[in-house]
Amino acid sequence: xxxxxxxxxxxxxxxxxxxxxxxxxxxxxxxxxxxxxxxxxxxxxxxxxxxxxxxxxxxxxxxxxxxxxxxxxxxxxxxxxxxxxxxxxxxxxxxxxxxxxxxxxxxxxxxxxxxxxxxxxxxxxxxxxxxxxxxxxxxxxxxxxxxxxxxxxxxxxxxxxxxxxxxxxxxxxxxxxxxxxxxxxxxxxxxxxxxxxxxxxxxxxxxxxxxxxxxxxxxxxxxxxxxxxxxxxxxxxxxxxxxxxxxxxxxxxxxxxxxxxxxxxxxxxxxxxxxxxxxxxxxxxxxxxxxxxxxxxxxxxxxxxxxxxxxxxxxxxxxxxxxxxxxxxxxxxxxxxxxxxxxxxxxxxxxxxxxxxxxxxxxxxxxxxxxxxxxxxxxxxxxxxxxxxxxxxxxxxxxxxxxxxxxxxxxx
Numbered sequence: 306x307x308x309x310x311x312x313x314x315x316x317x318x319x320x321x322x323x324x325x326x327x328x329x330x331x332x333x334x335x336x337x338x339x340x341x342x343x344x345x346x347x348x349x350x351x352x353x354x355x356x357x358x359x360x361x362x363x364x365x366x367x368x369x370x371x372x373x374x375x376x377x378x379x380x381x382x383x384x385x386x387x388x389x390x391x392x393x394x395x396x397x398x399x400x401x402x403x404x405x406x407x408x409x410x411x412x413x414x415x416x417x418x419x420x421x422x423x424x425x426x427x428x429x430x431x432x433x434x435x436x437x438x439x440x441x442x443x444x445x446x447x448x449x450x451x452x453x454x455x456x457x458x459x460x461x462x463x464x465x466x467x468x469x470x471x472x473x474x475x476x477x478x479x480x481x482x483x484x485x486x487x488x489x490x491x492x493x494x495x496x497x498x499x500x501x502x503x504x505x506x507x508x509x510x511x512x513x514x515x516x517x518x519x520x521x522x523x524x525x526x527x528x529x530x531x532x533x534x535x536x537x538x539x540x541x542x543x544x545x546x547x548x549x550x551x552x553x554x555x556x557x558x559x560x561x562x563x564x565x566x567x568x569x570x571x572x573x574x575x576x577x578x579x580x581x582x583x584x585x586x587x588x589x590x591x592x593x594x595x596x597x598x599x600x601x602x603x604x605x606x607x608x609x610x611x612x613x614x615x616x617x618x619x620x621x622x623x624x625x626x627x628x629x630x631x632x633x634x635x636x637x638x639x640x641x642x643x644x645x646x647x648x649x650x651x652x653x654x655x656x657x658x659x660x661x662x663x664x665x666x667x668x669x670x671x672x673x674x675x676x677x678x679x680x681x682x683x684x685x686x687x688x689x690x691x692x693x694x695x696x697x698x699x700x701x702x703x704x705x706x707x708x709x710x711x712x713x714x715x716x717x
Contacts, residue, residue, distance in 0.1 A: 306393050306654045312336060322399030325406060325616035332395045339389040346385060350378050394497070398651035400616040401625040407615025413628075414615065419599065420608030422632045423690055430696065431635040432688040433566045436462065438696045440716045444566065454571045461713040465687070465700075466574060466680040468707035473576040473601060473677040474547055480597060482547040482578060487527035489551050490518045495530035498655035500622040511553050524548030525674045528579040533656040536667060542660060543582040543590060547677060550575060566685065568633075568640060573681035580673045583660065584650065587671035591647040594675035595627050598643045601677060604703045607686050608632040610639050622648045631686040642682045645675035 312319050316337060323330045357371040405414045436442025441462030447455035458466055474484050496510050496519050510519040521527055528548045537544070552575045567573075578597060580590045595611070602609050614626040623646035630639035650669035653659070660670045691699045698713040705711050 306390075306651065307396050307398070308650075308654065309340060309393065312396075313340065319396065319399065323397060325400050326397045326619055326621070327408060327617040328395075328397050328621075332392055336389065336392045336396065339385060339392060343382070343385050343389050346378065346382050350375065350382055353378065394655070397619075397621040398624050398648065400619055401647070401649075404619065404625050405613060405615045406617075408617040409615075410618050412615040413612045413618055416611040416613050416627070418608070418610040419603060420606070420632070422608050423634065425634070427694045429634045429689060429692055431566070432685045435688045435692055435696060435698060436566075438715060439698065439713055441465075441713065442567075452571070454569065456567070456570065460716055461708065461710075462684070464708050465684055465704070465713070468704045469678045469680055469683055470549060470574060470576050471707050472604075472704055474549070476601060476604070477547040477576075477578065477597060477677060480545075482545045485524075485528065485546050485548045487521075487524045487531075487548050487550045489521055489553070491521050491526045491530060492517050493519065495533070495656075496521060496526050499526045499529050499652055500620060511555055520553035521550060522554050523552050523575060523674075524550035524577040525579060528577065528674075529652050529672060530656060532581065532658050532670075535658060537581065537658070537660045537670060539583060539660050539662045542670070543580050543586065546579045548577045548579060550577070552679075567681040568636075568685060570681050573679055575679045576677040578675045578677050581658070581670050582673070584668070584671050587647050587649060587673060590673055591625065591627075591645060594645045594673060595629075598629050598645060598675055598677065602629060602631060602642070605683075605687065605701045607683075607690055607701075609642070620646075622646065622651055624649045624651070631682070632690065633686055634689045640682060640686070642679060642686065643676035645673070647671070647673050 307319065312333070316333065320330050320333055323333060353371055353375050357368060357375070360368050360371070405412065407413065430438070433442070433444070439461070441459050443457040443459065444455075446457050478484055490513070493512075510522060512519045525548075527550065528546050531546075532544075551572060553572050555571065578594050580594065582590050599609075599611070609629050609631045612628045612630060614623070614628065619626050626644060626646045628641050628645075629643040631642045632638075633640045649671050652672045653669040658670050658672070659667050661667050687701060688698055691701065693699060693712075696715070700708055700711055700713060
């Protein structure tokens with residue numbers, strides 16, 4: 306959430322940030338109104354408490370009156386505090402001045418490209434055709450057992466997913482990231498506080514009935530919650546995690562030929578980078594996360610482009626964000642495979658995560674996250690880019706030690 310002081314002192318700045326992100330600024334007006342009411346009621350309550358504390362034993366009747374007044378005021382104060390907090394959580398993080406302005410994904414800015422899309426001398430198959438031919442990917446059984454957009458990996462398909470995850474963990478472990486396997490469930494405080502209840506009713510989280518729990522959409526949720534309500538010494542920063550989890554999303558995105566198969570699913574496995582750092586270092590570590598993502602996709606030999614998200618495509622939490630899109634041959638275009646977000650102190654305020662400088666000053670920490678590997682779209686890109694005329698798929702060189710072979714061929 307935002308610092309209420311920023312809203313009080315620079316409401317026009319906050320309003321512009323809300324507009325730039327494509328949200329309705331009416332929520333700001335409601336927060337300003339409720340904040341004023343809250344402060345007035347708080348002053349009134351505190352004055353009554355102070356007066357009561359000064360009463361002598363001879364002023365019992367006056368004490369009873371004050372007690373009754375407080376009994377009436379305190380529930381009102383609690384109610385308006387809850388309403389204020391609810392509305393405050395609906396105001397998005399202001400975009401960074403470095404983020405390009407724009408309304409939607411069409412206004413995102415291409416930063417650079419790496420690699421050249423492969424030119425095939427045969428008609429390439431899509432990943433669903435390849436998955437069926439190689440007997441490694443099965444959406445039909447996934448639909449029967451669980452529902453649409455769920456799937457089974459078999460044989461070398463399962464090993465490919467494991468190889469990708471292990472490769473990312475090994476690479477990032479050498480870069481100072483601590484490997485973590487997190488729970489796949491989190492309390493509402495954490496999936497709400499990380500933004501996995503987006504605009505409107507487009508909830509991404511599968512909630513557990515009669516429980517304060519939901520299936521996480523990413524390890525960002527659990528890694529962000531790991532240090533909730535803590536004060537971290539500045540000499541312990543940065544803290545760098547590479548987290549492993551299954552991810553569950555009730556996405557209601559666009560469907561059709563470009564979203565079929567592995568491109569848009571309800572469950573997948575992901576390796577997620579997460580960094581806690583000093584405010585003055587967050588831009589540097591944002592670039593560090595992006596560099597790690599590029600290092601991974603260059604090692605995999607997948608052509609890609611880097612996009613910087615415009616203000617209207619940042620989402621609620623991020624102040625600045627980059628995506629990597631890998632080339633997907635049968636789509637004939639690039640498709641998103643990673644994102645890297647600088648959420649500054651927005652999530653830290655939600656979770657009360659602070660740091661302490663040697664001077665004794667305490668302030669909110671900065672938090673960043675980025676995808677290392679998502680084992681749905683990355684295998685899609687590998688299968689389609691590395692396919693051969695006979696339907697076999699050459700395994701990227703960096704994954705061969707993990708799979709013990711250099712090619713995926715049909716199982717006999």
